[in-house]
Amino acid sequence: MFTILGISSQALFGQLLIGLINGAFYAMLSLGLALIFGLLNIINFTHGAQYMMGAFAAWLMLSYAGVGYWWALLLAPIVVGITGIVIERLFLRQLYKLDHLYGLLLTFGMALMLEGVFRQLYGVSGLPYQIPQELTGAYNLWFMFLPKYRAWVVAISLLVCIAVWLLIEKTKLGSYLRAATENPSLARAFGINVPLMITLTYGFGVALAAFAGVLAAPIYQVSPIMGSNLIIIVFAVVVIGGMGSILGSIITGFALGLVEGLTKVFYPEASSTVIFIIMAIVLLIKPAGLFGRRA
Amino acid sequence: MRFMLKLLAGVAATAFAAATPVSAQQMSDGVVKIGVLNDQSGLYADLAGPGSVWAARKAVADFNPKFKVEVVAADHQNKPDVGASIARQWFDVDKVDMIVDLPTSSVALAVNQIGKEKNKVVMVSTGATADLTGKACTPNTVHWTYDTWALANGTGKAIVQTGGKNWFFITADYAFGHALERDTEAVVNANGGKVLGKVRTPFPGTTDFSSFLLQAQASKAQIIGLANAGGDTINSIKQAAEFGIVKGGQNLAGLLVFLTDIHALGLQTAQGLIMTEAWYWDTTDSTRAFAKEFAAAHKGNHPTMGQAGVYSAVTHYLRAVDALKSDADGAKVVAKMKELPSDDKLFGKGQVRADGRHIHPMYLFEVKKPSESKGPWDYYKVRATIPANEAFRPLKDGDCPLVKN
Numbered sequence: 001m002f003t004i005l006g007i008s009s010q011a012l013f014g015q016l017l018i019g020l021i022n023g024a025f026y027a028m029l030s031l032g033l034a035l036i037f038g039l040l041n042i043i044n045f046t047h048g049a050q051y052m053m054g055a056f057a058a059w060l061m062l063s064y065a066g067v068g069y070w071w072a073l074l075l076a077p078i079v080v081g082i083t084g085i086v087i088e089r090l091f092l093r094q095l096y097k098l099d100h101l102y103g104l105l106l107t108f109g110m111a112l113m114l115e116g117v118f119r120q121l122y123g124v125s126g127l128p129y130q131i132p133q134e135l136t137g138a139y140n141l142w143f144m145f146l147p148k149y150r151a152w153v154v155a156i157s158l159l160v161c162i163a164v165w166l167l168i169e170k171t172k173l174g175s176y177l178r179a180a181t182e183n184p185s186l187a188r189a190f191g192i193n194v195p196l197m198i199t200l201t202y203g204f205g206v207a208l209a210a211f212a213g214v215l216a217a218p219i220y221q222v223s224p225i226m227g228s229n230l231i232i233i234v235f236a237v238v239v240i241g242g243m244g245s246i247l248g249s250i251i252t253g254f255a256l257g258l259v260e261g262l263t264k265v266f267y268p269e270a271s272s273t274v275i276f277i278i279m280a281i282v283l284l285i286k287p288a289g290l291f292g293r294r295a
Numbered sequence: 296m297r298f299m300l301k302l303l304a305g306v307a308a309t310a311f312a313a314a315t316p317v318s319a320q321q322m323s324d325g326v327v328k329i330g331v332l333n334d335q336s337g338l339y340a341d342l343a344g345p346g347s348v349w350a351a352r353k354a355v356a357d358f359n360p361k362f363k364v365e366v367v368a369a370d371h372q373n374k375p376d377v378g379a380s381i382a383r384q385w386f387d388v389d390k391v392d393m394i395v396d397l398p399t400s401s402v403a404l405a406v407n408q409i410g411k412e413k414n415k416v417v418m419v420s421t422g423a424t425a426d427l428t429g430k431a432c433t434p435n436t437v438h439w440t441y442d443t444w445a446l447a448n449g450t451g452k453a454i455v456q457t458g459g460k461n462w463f464f465i466t467a468d469y470a471f472g473h474a475l476e477r478d479t480e481a482v483v484n485a486n487g488g489k490v491l492g493k494v495r496t497p498f499p500g501t502t503d504f505s506s507f508l509l510q511a512q513a514s515k516a517q518i519i520g521l522a523n524a525g526g527d528t529i530n531s532i533k534q535a536a537e538f539g540i541v542k543g544g545q546n547l548a549g550l551l552v553f554l555t556d557i558h559a560l561g562l563q564t565a566q567g568l569i570m571t572e573a574w575y576w577d578t579t580d581s582t583r584a585f586a587k588e589f590a591a592a593h594k595g596n597h598p599t600m601g602q603a604g605v606y607s608a609v610t611h612y613l614r615a616v617d618a619l620k621s622d623a624d625g626a627k628v629v630a631k632m633k634e635l636p637s638d639d640k641l642f643g644k645g646q647v648r649a650d651g652r653h654i655h656p657m658y659l660f661e662v663k664k665p666s667e668s669k670g671p672w673d674y675y676k677v678r679a680t681i682p683a684n685e686a687f688r689p690l691k692d693g694d695c696p697l698v699k700n
Contacts, residue, residue, distance in 0.1 A: 011513045018506045123596070125341040125529060125559035131537070138539055144509065147537045219537070220502055221529055221559060225337065229502050264506040269468055271506075272497035 014144035015265045016258060021150050023257020024157035025212055029230065030237040030249035031161055032208035035168075038181050038244035039201045042092055042103035047234065048227030049114040050206045053080045054213025056118060059129050059222045069132035069218070076214045077207035084206030088199050111227070118224035126221025153215050160211065161250045168246055177201065181244075236279045241291050248291025323392065323623040326363040327616055329355070329609060330391040332381060332406065333398050333421065335370035338499060338526035342553040343398045343421040346602040349592055351395060353585075354609035357640075360617060367391065371402050373499055378402035379409060386413040392622045393418060393612055396605050400424035400471035410435045415625040418608040421601035423524070423551060424474040425688060428652040432695035434626040439653045440604030441573045443475040444688040446550050449571030449659050449681055451482035454518055454548055462548075463516035464493035465507050465531060467523035472498065475522040475550050491516045496523070504531045508538055517545060524551045529559050536564055553599040557674045562665040565674075569661050574600040574641065575675050581640040590672075597672040607642040608653075611635070645683065650695040657686035 029051060036044045057076035061067035067075065087110070095102045135149040168174035179187040180194045188194045213227075220226055237256055241248030256275055263271040270277075282290060331351050333343040348368040355364045367389070371378035378399075385391035386409065393416040397403040403422030410417035411433035418437045419427055425444040427436060462483050466472040472495070480490050492514045494507045508531070511519045519540065521531050528549055535547055549556075552570040576586035576597050585606070589598045615631040616622045629651070637645040637653065645655035660675040668674060690698055 011509065014509045014513075015506055018503075018509065021505075022503055119336060119340075123341045123555075124336070124338060124344075125526065125555050128533075128559065128561045128564070145512075145539050145543070147539070149537070150505075219534070221526070221533065223526070225526075226502065229500060261506060265510070268507065269495050269497065272500045 011143075012265065015261045017144065017146065018150075019258040019261020019264075020254060021154055021257070022260060023254035024154050025216060025230065025253075026234055026237045026257055027161055027250045027253025028157050028208055028212040028215075029234040030241065030253050031164060031246065032205035032212075033234065033238050034241070034244055034246055034249040035164075035208075036202055036205040037238070038246070039177065040088075040092065040103075040198055041096065041100065042107065042202075043100060044202075044205065045104060045108040045231070046087070046111045046114070047107075047206075047209050048229075048231030049111040050080055050084065050209040050227070051213040051216070051230065052118065052224060052227035053083070053114065054210025055129070055217040055220075055222045055226060056122075056213075057210065058214045058217045059127055062129070069214075073211070073214050077210040080210035080213075081203040081207030085199055085203040087206075088202040092202065093195075111231075115224050115228060122224060124223060124225055126223030126226070129217040129222050131218040149218060153219070156215065157212075160208070164208070165246055165250065233275055236275045238289075240275075240279050240282045240289055242289030243292060245289065245291040248289060252290060322362055322616075322621065324390050326365050326390075327360070327613075327622045328365045328367065328389070328391045328393075329612070330382075330385045330389075330394045331366065331368040331396050331605065332371050332378060332385075332394050332402075333368075333396040334373050335368070337373055339373065339398045339421070339524065341555040341559075341596070342525055342599045343396055343601050343605075346589065346593055346596070346598060347396045347421070347605045349589065350598065350602045350606040351609045353588070354606045355613065358610055358613045360613055362616070364613070371397075371399070373399045373402065375399075375401045375405040379405040382406045382409045383413075386410075386415050392416060392625070393628075395608055395612075396420050396601070397422040398601065399469075400426075400474060401469050403427060404431055404470055407431060407433060407436050410625065413625070416612065416628050418612060420604035420608055423471050425478060425693070426470075426474060428648075428650040429688070429693040429695055432650050432693070432697055434651075434697060435629055437608065437629060437632055437647055437651045437653060439608040440600055441571075441657065442652070442687070443471070443478045443551075445573075445657050445681075445686050446475060446571050447478035447482045448686070448688075449657050450548055450550055450569060451479045451520075452486055453569060453659050453679065454546075455483055455486040455488040459518040459546060459548070460488040461516045462488060462490045462518045462520050463511040463514045464490065464520045464522050465504065465511060466493055466495050467498040467527055468495040469498045471524070472496075472522045476520070479520055479522065479550055496527070498523075498527070501527065502530055504534050505538060507531075508535050508540055512538070512540055512543065512545065518548050519545055520548045520550055522550050525553070525556065528552060529556050532560055532568070533564060553601065554597060554672070554674065555599055557662055558596070558672065562663060562668055562674065565662045566664045567662060569659065569678065571657055571659055571681075572600045572675075573655065573657055574603045575658065575660065575677075576603075577673065577675070585641060586672075595671070603641045607637070607639050610639040611637045611647070611653075648690060650690060650693055650698050652687055652690075652693075654683045654687050656683050657681040 054076050058072035061072050131149045138147045180197050184194050241252030263274045331348045334340050351366050369381045395418040397419045398421035403419050420440045423443050425442040427438045464476045466476045549570045557565045586597050633647045647653045659679040661678050
């Protein structure tokens with residue numbers, strides 16, 4: 001046992017672990033955003049709403065169809081991903097040749113509408129979603145009491161993040177994707193179906209958000225405003241990591257979770273601001289973000 | 296969207312006008328205009344929000360005034376600057392005579408000053424800070440339903456007296472949280488308890504309280520006082536269960552808990568929680584009838600004390616305006632409200648004190664076990680009734696300038 005600035009090592013480790021858990025959500029959400037921005041050049045402001053829809057999909061499946069957590073973890077991202085594909089086909093497709101701003105406005109507007117609809121239907125207090133039976137209880141680590149569910153969240157999100165990164169960097173499909181990002185017309189000349197890749201990428205990015213939503217459902221209330229609470233921070237994470245950088249968004253997500261966790265110990269009042277302070281500093285020193293390729 | 300909602304709410308609300316304008320010429324611009332200003336879409340929307348607008352309209356309809364009354368509504372988004380600019384617009388341009396509800400103490404304090412400046416009436420129902428009848432009191436403001444002192448006095452005293460001596464506070468970092476923490480700390484100290492630590496959480500925007508709960512756990516305090524409200528309280532209680540705080544022997548004290556919070560948590564998680572409230576729907580035949588009608592208009596949701604307080608406050612305001620036959624001078628209307636005893640079907644008999652505090656009994660409730668509840672919204676049982684003369688801060692202790700004179 002030792003102490004740092006009056007905080008015992010025990011408390012500090014606990015806080016770092018909590019930071020990592022929140023970081024897991026940041027990482028998964030910013031990963032989806034980075035994927036979408038990389039290929040579609042769309043700043044997907046609907047991401048928070050899609051995360052919320054994932055949580056609601058899990059709740060609706062449980063309440064009306066008796067579908068439990070594990071199936072929801074698989075099905076909710078598929079269902080929400082399909083709604084994403086519909087959105088891409090109907091709306092986003094029209095905007096690729098226009099300025100970024102149009103995509104931003106469209107997705108922002110859709111986020112507000114989706115949230116409005118859920119708010120109208122379910123109110124803002126949120127709906128309870130129980131932790132699955134297998135993951136109730138906790139591990140008694142020497143420095144803290146760690147709920148099994150939180151441990152699961154960190155483990156599965158790390159796994160998903162690494163899997164996505166490997167998929168993009170190490171597989172043939174990933175190389176197509178990178179080629180389509182780098183030079184769409186050349187990729188098309190080589191016979192790659194770029195429009196299909198774009199549609200599927202958007203669907204996949206949205207599914208990642210929904211997956212995070214299902215993971216979040218037992219921790220927070222399932223509430224229409226759960227996404228808007230998170231989305232601004234996640235955007236800051238993406239900007240700090242470098243727009244469109246996959247690895248950057250994963251590392252930055254976890255790292256900023258840690259930084260935020262530490263702030264909550266030493267100066268809790270600033271914990272909602274610290275990420276934006278870091279963003280401002282990073283933008284001043286490295287305008288392309290920590291892992292961004294282009295200046 | 297929020298702006299749109301605000302517009303829509305305002306437009307929809309202006310559609311309401313009641314009764315025949317017999318003595319309309321005595322009212323400023325021919326109509327008594329009541330503005331319901333609260334959170335219509337954020338974390339306090341369920342405990343006040345559109346339900347408060349409904350309650351205000353219901354009060355007008357039940358009062359059946361001989362003059363013309365109009366109810367308008369807007370969303371202050373829990374931001375003092377937004378609330379203040381709506382209040383100014385309402386008073387200056389839209390000729391609103393009285394603003395009611397005002398959850399979020401920082402907004403309530405801002406509008407409190409504007410009401411005085413413009414000589415209008417401000418009636419706070421869901422806003423909590425006891426400063427409204429303390430150092431910030433004005434001749435234009437009435438504080439209706441509850442305040443931080445009353446909450447602290449009810450819950451804090453009951454817990455310290457039954458052995459919960461050591462406290463740790465998780466406090467929402469704005470005017471309300473600070474006032475609630477301050478008032479509860481005073482009660483804890485006065486009853487021989489001790490505060491071991493506190494942590495201030497950013498408002499709004501904090502959803503993960505686990506870090507703060509761990510700090511509370513590390514403090515080894517017996518009682519973790521939640522000086523927050525609405526969605527913040529819900530998340531704190533839920534996550535405390537997740538981290539085994541209560542199983543570990545520490546207890547939570549929800550210092551401001553609304554019926555809708557309990558509904559959102561479910562009895563399984565919320566059972567046994569002790570809290571102080573001014574009003575509960577399942578008390579008398581007329582409160583039950585009110586709740587039934589309210590529920591029919593709100594997808595089965597039952598009214599909170601804040602929404603009932605809006606009904607009660609609007610009723611008393613109309614009575615004062617009716618007695619004066621004028622709504623023009625805000626301070627005069629408030630003086631009339633202080634002179635007349637209050638009486639309505641939800642809060643019963645009460646009185647508005649010189650400092651603007653409306654006094655009535657408060658209740659210490661305990662949340663039922665799932666097995667004790669007979670159905671949806673049957674959540675509370677009464678542990679104690681705190682009589683009106685003990686429920687609120689004594690007049691002399693408030694430092695209200697109106698009282699010294």
